[in-house]
Amino acid sequence: MNQKKIAVFRKEHFNAAHRLHNPSLDDATNKQLFGKCNNPNYHGHNYELIVRVTGVLDEQTGYVIDTKILSDIIKTYVLEELDHKNLNLDVAHFKNLNPTAENIVMVIYDILRKQLDNRYELKLTLYETERNFVEFPVE
Numbered sequence: 653m654n655q656k657k658i659a660v661f662r663k664e665h666f667n668a669a670h671r672l673h674n675p676s677l678d679d680a681t682n683k684q685l686f687g688k689c690n691n692p693n694y695h696g697h698n699y700e701l702i703v704r705v706t707g708v709l710d711e712q713t714g715y716v717i718d719t720k721i722l723s724d725i726i727k728t729y730v731l732e733e734l735d736h737k738n739l740n741l742d743v744a745h746f747k748n749l750n751p752t753a754e755n756i757v758m759v760i761y762d763i764l765r766k767q768l769d770n771r772y773e774l775k776l777t778l779y780e781t782e783r784n785f786v787e788f789p790v791e
Contacts, residue, residue: 655708655709656708657706657707657708657773658706658707658708658709658716659704659705659706659716660704660705660706660707660715660716660717660719660722661702661703661704661705662702662703662705662719662722662723662726663700663701663702663703664700664701664703664723664726664727664730664731665698665699665700665701666699666701666730666731666734666735666736667696667697667698667699667735667736668696668697668699668734668735668736668737668738668739669694669695669696669697669737669738669739669740670689670694670695670696670697670738670739670740670746670751671689671690671691671692671694671695671740671751672685672686672689672690672750672751672752673686673690673740673750674750694738694740697780697781699734699756699778699779699780700778700779700785701726701730701760701776701777701778701779702776702777702778702779703722703726703764703774703776704774704775704776704777705717705722705768705772705773705774706772706773706774706775707771707772707773708771716772717768717772725764725767725768726764729763729764729767730760730763730764733745733763734756734760739751739756745759746759753778753780753784753785753786754786754788756778757776757777757778757786757787757788758788760776760778761774761776761788761789764776775787775788775789775791776788
């Protein structure tokens with residue numbers, strides 16, 4: 653039987669501060685590259701995260717994945733790690749990694765990928781602002 657795939661989405665929100673800065677570059681170059689985002693006193697965003705899990709229906713439950721379980725995984729492994737944190741100072745993942753939206757979404761992907769069964773496909777969209785967002789992985 654050909655099983656059709658279905659995508660399930662979960663939208664979450666977190667707030668975090670960061671500074672875009674490459675320590676291997678001088679201050680003038682960092683300011684030129686990152687502008688206001690290089691503020692030495694940091695700045696913050698209200699991030700929106702959309703998690704897409706794709707798979708086939710479980711015959712017993714009718715679910716691709718139980719959204720309560722998915723929500724709990726996101727809250728435990730992502731939101732508790734990032735929400736109301738200074739990404740540069742408080743989050744080990746960004747100790748040596750510039751916390752751009754691109755790097756943040758890849759870090760979140762790696763975290764969630766480890767928590768989900770391999771039978772699921774995973775795709776993330778991270779909104780840094782209403783008009784600036786990133787997606788990973790790209791098909």
